Amino acid sequence: MTTGIDLCCFDRRCQGESHKATNKPCQDFSYSKQSASHTIAVISDGHGGTRYFRSYVGARILCEVTARCLSEFVNGIPESTFAEKPYTTVGIGDTMPAVLQQLFGAIVVGWRNAVMEHAGQHPLTETEQAIAYPQNEHEWEKTYGCTLIAVLRTPTYWLAFQVGDGKCVALQADGTPFEPIPWDDRCFLNKTTSICDTDALSRFRCCYGGTETTPVAIFLGSDGIDDSFGEEENLYNFYVQLAKGFVLDGYEATVSDLERALPVLSRRGSQDDMSISGIYDNRLQSLLPRLVQWQVGHLEAKADEAYSKFLHIWEDIIKCKFKDANREMAYNDLTRYNNDNRNLQERINKLKQEME
Amino acid sequence: MSLLDETVEIPRRTMTLFFVIDTSGSMAGSKIGAVNDAVVNVLPMLEEISAENPDAEIKVAALEFSTTCNWLYSEPKPANEFVWQDVQASALTSLGAACKELASKLSRSGFMKSASGSFAPAIILLSDGAPTDDFESGLATLKQNSWFKAAIKVAIAIGEDADKDVLTKFTGTNEAVFTVHNIDALKQIIRVVAVTSSQIGSKSSTAGDTTKQEQVIAEVKSAVDNIGGAEVASAPATTASYDDWD
Numbered sequence: 001m002t003t004g005i006d007l008c009c010f011d012r013r014c015q016g017e018s019h020k021a022t023n024k025p026c027q028d029f030s031y032s033k034q035s036a037s038h039t040i041a042v043i044s045d046g047h048g049g050t051r052y053f054r055s056y057v058g059a060r061i062l063c064e065v066t067a068r069c070l071s072e073f074v075n076g077i078p079e080s081t082f083a084e085k086p087y088t089t090v091g092i093g094d095t096m097p098a099v100l101q102q103l104f105g106a107i108v109v110g111w112r113n114a115v116m117e118h119a120g121q122h123p124l125t126e127t128e129q130a131i132a133y134p135q136n137e138h139e140w141e142k143t144y145g146c147t148l149i150a151v152l153r154t155p156t157y158w159l160a161f162q163v164g165d166g167k168c169v170a171l172q173a174d175g176t177p178f179e180p181i182p183w184d185d186r187c188f189l190n191k192t193t194s195i196c197d198t199d200a201l202s203r204f205r206c207c208y209g210g211t212e213t214t215p216v217a218i219f220l221g222s223d224g225i226d227d228s229f230g231e232e233e234n235l236y237n238f239y240v241q242l243a244k245g246f247v248l249d250g251y252e253a254t255v256s257d258l259e260r261a262l263p264v265l266s267r268r269g270s271q272d273d274m275s276i277s278g279i280y281d282n283r284l285q286s287l288l289p290r291l292v293q294w295q296v297g298h299l300e301a302k303a304d305e306a307y308s309k310f311l312h313i314w315e316d317i318i319k320c321k322f323k324d325a326n327r328e329m330a331y332n333d334l335t336r337y338n339n340d341n342r343n344l345q346e347r348i349n350k351l352k353q354e355m356e
Numbered sequence: 357m358s359l360l361d362e363t364v365e366i367p368r369r370t371m372t373l374f375f376v377i378d379t380s381g382s383m384a385g386s387k388i389g390a391v392n393d394a395v396v397n398v399l400p401m402l403e404e405i406s407a408e409n410p411d412a413e414i415k416v417a418a419l420e421f422s423t424t425c426n427w428l429y430s431e432p433k434p435a436n437e438f439v440w441q442d443v444q445a446s447a448l449t450s451l452g453a454a455c456k457e458l459a460s461k462l463s464r465s466g467f468m469k470s471a472s473g474s475f476a477p478a479i480i481l482l483s484d485g486a487p488t489d490d491f492e493s494g495l496a497t498l499k500q501n502s503w504f505k506a507a508i509k510v511a512i513a514i515g516e517d518a519d520k521d522v523l524t525k526f527t528g529t530n531e532a533v534f535t536v537h538n539i540d541a542l543k544q545i546i547r548v549v550a551v552t553s554s555q556i557g558s559k560s561s562t563a564g565d566t567t568k569q570e571q572v573i574a575e576v577k578s579a580v581d582n583i584g585g586a587e588v589a590s591a592p593a594t595t596a597s598y599d600d601w602d
Contacts, residue, residue, distance in 0.1 A: 245357060
């Protein structure tokens with residue numbers, strides 16, 4: 001049981017920088033809700049391509065359907081179902097527990113019924129039909145196509161699942177970030193699986209566990225977020241920073257900061273729409289030193305890499321491996337890596353001051 | 357504290373342009389000279405595209421292959437930092453080995469750190485002959501690679517002796533193989549292919565349902581119409597298609 005554990009949930013989204021220019025609606029939707037029996041966070045990212053002109057509607061519908069299905073799921077299964085389970089992952093091709101198979105089936109069917117209803121109320125024009133299903137009229141629901149990431153916490157268990165891209169990042173009890181949901185290799189670069197795929201049910205992957213295994217925080221972000229950070233460690237660092245914000249500045253100030261930060265992140269990063277949601281608990285308060293320590297380690301690894309490159313080039317210069325213009329370029333690289341290292345050391349020192 | 361303070365790094369997205377260059381003995385002389393000249397001249401253009409592009413930074417990597425394979429730099433370099441080192445031609449055409457070497461770098465442990473924040477690479481293969489090693493085995497390895505599958509792939513057949521079937525297998529379509537018959541055409545086609553691939557490859561949005569490779573092919577085809585001594589390999593041979601490498 002998680003008696004005495006206070007939970008917080010949040011969600012924010014913003015139109016991407018590239019969509020502002022074309023006045024395209026934000027294709028992402030986010031949702032979070034806390035009730036007496038459970039807490040939910042969901043995001044969905046509409047595909048947004050030419051054929052997917054209703055995907056922003058599909059994303060909203062998917063969040064609503066998922067929230068409803070999760071509520072029914074919590075009320076419909078015995079609390080003991082997952083209560084004592086160890087942390088368990090179910091990837092693509094693994095056998096999904098029947099109770100989860102039913103949940104995901106309900107989400108897929110619920111989404112298809114809801115978009116069908118929407119399409120009935122808002123019939124496609126002839127022009128839209130030509131775009132929507134040039135070959136196969138049974139593919140009309142693809143116009144609503146979108147991805148899904150969701151997390152559920154109850155007093156006795158937690159569950160997170162995903163179809164498509166975007167990243168779920170969680171903080172372990174010691175503050176270490178990790179990705180709890182197995183990846184789907186079909187999601188690569190701009191390709192993603194989708195709730196609108198004919199085999200959508202087989203593309204669900206998930207993780208779950210009893211209370212003892214519950215991460216301190218679980219964050220869900222659309223691909224607009226992770227594309228802004230490149231390497232995973234940079235993405236983890238962002239979520240660690242977000243977690244630090246909740247500890248140092250509190251919920252309201254940090255969610256406001258997040259709302260201001262997302263458009264900036266889109267402009268400086270992926271240019272894409274952004275959505276984030278998450279759940280964290282009050283164990284986070286005691287993790288601040290660990291979070292700062294993780295950031296120090298993250299920067300130290302970068303500093304080590306810069307220093308290693310510096311040394312490598314320096315050795316090659318001493319061995320006269322460069323000639324003419326390349327020697328000049330090698331000296332430029334040397335200066336750059338030295339500056340990188342110095343800047344990183346300054347940032348490390350500032351973080352270490354936070355720990356004092 | 358601020359969520360996006362100096363602790364949080366937001367790197368630019370990247371698109372890597374790979375030159376895979378045949379430096380076998382048959383390339384010696386004017387052909388390799390033209391390749392060196394063309395790449396040196398196109399680098400500032402790539403630097404300009406990169407600087408003006410809000411979507412992504414363009415990085416350049418170059419692999420030369422003859423009997424062995426050699427990367428000109430140990431990692432992709434931003435276009436403005438890539439100093440071209442003239443390549444020399446000699447010996448055999450180990451394209452199979454080059455495919456395997458390329459596959460090894462199209463990975464997290466190689467040049468591609470993360471799919472997040474990256475665009476699919478563009479790969480330009482230049483060759484004037486036929487492989488002298490086990491090309492099929494090398495290509496089979498490369499075709500398993502997710503980055504290669506997603507890449508924009510274009511080949512430039514330098515002269516009539518280039519094995520266009522091999523280049524077609526590499527790019528996946530004969531529409532992406534362009535044949536050149538003289539030095540000027542070679543220089544122009546390298547510029548057009550490199551610039552077009554970089555412009556299209558480093559953009560977030562795609563036009564309709566066409567792939568980036570299809571967009572590059574369409575634009576290069578259009579340009580080829582105005583380059584004397586250049587043609588799409590899939591087009592019927594014309595009487596004007598003769599080699600002049602003097």
